[in-house]
Amino acid sequence: MSNEFNDEFVKEIPDHVRQRLDQTYEKIRFQSKKKKKHNIWMRMTAAACCLLIVGIASTSEPVKAAISGIFKFNDSGIEQAVNAGFAEETDQSATNENVRITLDSYFSDYNKIGFSFQLLFEDPTLLSGKVEWISLDVRLKNGDGEYIVEFIPDTKPLYGKSDYSVGVHVMNPIIEQKTGIAQFDTVFDSTEGNFPALSNAVIEVESINVQYANGEFKKIDGEWNLPLNKAAKPFEVVEYVARESDKIKIVKANGNPTSLSLTISIDGEPTETPFAIMKVVDEQGIEYEAGSTNMTVKKGYTLISTTFPISSFVHAEKLQLIVGNEEVELTKTND
The missing domain is CATH 2.60.40.1630 (bacillus anthracis domain)
Known part of the structure; x- marks a missing residue:
């Protein structure tokens, strides 16, 4: 889906x-x-x-x-x-x-x-x-x-x-x-x-x-x-952790009410778009493709930041991150 x-x-x-x-x-x-x-x-x-x-x-x-x-x-x-x-x-x-x-x-x-x-x-x-x-x-x-x-x-x-x-x-x-x-x-x-x-x-x-x-x-x-005299609705950030793959380091994976914010790190500076596919899959098998994406080149590594349209109100315990041919499991941290 x-x-x-x-x-x-x-x-x-x-x-x-x-x-x-x-x-x-x-x-x-x-x-x-x-x-x-x-x-x-x-x-x-x-x-x-x-x-x-x-x-x-x-x-x-x-x-x-x-x-x-x-x-x-x-x-x-x-x-x-x-x-x-x-x-x-x-x-x-x-x-x-x-x-x-x-x-x-x-x-x-x-x-x-x-x-x-x-x-x-x-x-x-x-x-x-x-x-x-x-x-x-x-x-x-x-x-x-x-x-x-x-x-x-x-x-x-x-x-x-x-x-x-x-x-x-x-x-x-x-x-x-x-x-x-x-x-x-x-x-x-x-x-x-x-x-x-x-x-x-x-x-x-x-x-x-x-x-x-x-x-x-x-x-x-x-x-x-x-x-904005009325304060915005309060919310809590849901944090996810992951085992690191050989190619991908998870810097941040935070669930907000409107979306999941993800930052990953890869070695070096890519000469072309590093990944053709970037999405997360929830426990029901629903796929969420990456939205607006930003790439920042640092010394010796590259940070890629994006969001996925899955709300923290879904209360997902686990998410599967797919980046190109790499797959990483994201697990919700204990409250």
Whole structure:
């Protein structure tokens, strides 16, 4: 069994839309320039690689009722966490430029941070015609002043150091043209599993981007600040240990609510992608393929960090790690 994408639900962003998105976000400068890093299978590290899932709704139900599920990225780890109640519901709203943005819910652990936004356009005609996608220019600032993620075009300055290797996923489950309601969900991945805990954080939305099918693009600049007054749900990290193979050393294998964070070490510096297959298999035989992956070359060895979409809420006692032709058993440590 596998947690592959459901083709009936997912619609990958068309090439012509991708090109316009590339022009808007030519470079999402998430990765630190201080480190030497090589991308292996980086699925979601820049806007050019974003997966945009768009569902045009026809309902005219109230805003709260119009939200047809959250964080439906076909990511089994996120879905397992949300189903277990890990997402925190909020009602923080801000209105500017005749658009109200509400943070409907969010989650945060060391591997992933996700936000589900509701947008209400006081002038619904902004959504008239065929809208292909809606996105936000958004930054997340922690209570200590650190900017953790900044999803912005290259035309805007970075406020933070960008020390986190981050992938990004975005989607529009709803764009309701008659009532001016839209939903924008986004998930940020830390390939190294090193997001800090959020405390008194603030989401800073600077712009709303609307892309129309006829090629027209509208950018609404403003200021929508959404404090995270409700703390993220608490969680415990599940640690796994493994016997070391001749070729692979397990540096870290930590289970978070949204995913398993794994770092392995191999000798030397590979001249090409070292492994064509990287996945874990749980006790039920379900396979979880590696997500965003980062490779850091050190002196004499290489670190490979990635996440797998299996939640700690699965309570797996053992996992089988498959890396190329190598297999390593991961065993949960005693509580």
